[in-house]
Amino acid sequence: xxxxxxxxxxxxxxxTAASFLPLRAMAATTDEVIAAFTxxxxxxxxxxxxxxxxxxxxxxxxxxxxDAPGAAAILLIATGNPSPGVATFxxxxxxxxxxxxxxxxxxxxxxxxxxxxxxxxxxGKASQTVKVTIGGCGG
Amino acid sequence: MAKGxxxxxxxxxxxxxxxxxxxxxLISHKMESGNRxxxxxxxxxxxxxxxxxxxFNGENVIDITMEPAISTNPFFEFKAKVPESxxxxxxxxxxxxxxxxxxxxxxxx
Numbered sequence: 001x002x003x004x005x006x007x008x009x010x011x012x013x014x015x016t017a018a019s020f021l022p023l024r025a026m027a028a029t030t031d032e033v034i035a036a037f038t039x040x041x042x043x044x045x046x047x048x049x050x051x052x053x054x055x056x057x058x059x060x061x062x063x064x065x066x067d068a069p070g071a072a073a074i075l076l077i078a079t080g081n082p083s084p085g086v087a088t089f090x091x092x093x094x095x096x097x098x099x100x101x102x103x104x105x106x107x108x109x110x111x112x113x114x115x116x117x118x119x120x121x122x123x124g125k126a127s128q129t130v131k132v133t134i135g136g137c138g139g
Numbered sequence: 140m141a142k143g144x145x146x147x148x149x150x151x152x153x154x155x156x157x158x159x160x161x162x163x164x165l166i167s168h169k170m171e172s173g174n175r176x177x178x179x180x181x182x183x184x185x186x187x188x189x190x191x192x193x194x195f196n197g198e199n200v201i202d203i204t205m206e207p208a209i210s211t212n213p214f215f216e217f218k219a220k221v222p223e224s225x226x227x228x229x230x231x232x233x234x235x236x237x238x239x240x241x242x243x244x245x246x247x248x
Contacts, residue, residue: 091201092202093198104210
């Protein structure tokens, strides 16, 4: 069999697609990550505030902060990342305020969601769209 | 153990009893996400710090679970209540099992 340039290209593309498949299957979806955190409970809007830039030039370090007065934990999700979970903040008895700031990676323009878990078992949510000029997840 | 890991923590030296203070922490770590590829197209394996905790005199202030989406050199800023003089203890847990620690004294006047 003659191995043409076209064959080689097709083979290469197929191999690339195949190598992506297991990754996609393994990465939990946004809904799954939320369900794991809330246990399927209803989520109300508000109760938590999320501060993120509207436009992030560099997706490698996007400063975000979350604030949810009285919350027990806050889950941060980047819906457009290869794996949507970003971080979970659990506040202990000596937390001075239920707020925290950090820097995160965003693969591209997407919605960032913060979900706060209240001590009474209710959940609050806030989201913001961040425009990303240069993605920060490599690959 | 990842190379060149150096924790840096900023805590005020003194505070009034019951005060809420702001703490900033930064640890130098490359936080390899596991999604990047090297020049030969091979995946670079994931190597991140997956958990950070802060305690004051044995009582928990904050406990953060991290995913690969946290940037290189993870930075955190948060608030803590200071009921008495004591020591803040900061702990970072690496994927490879290493534990990095730092501590800071604070005096209540």
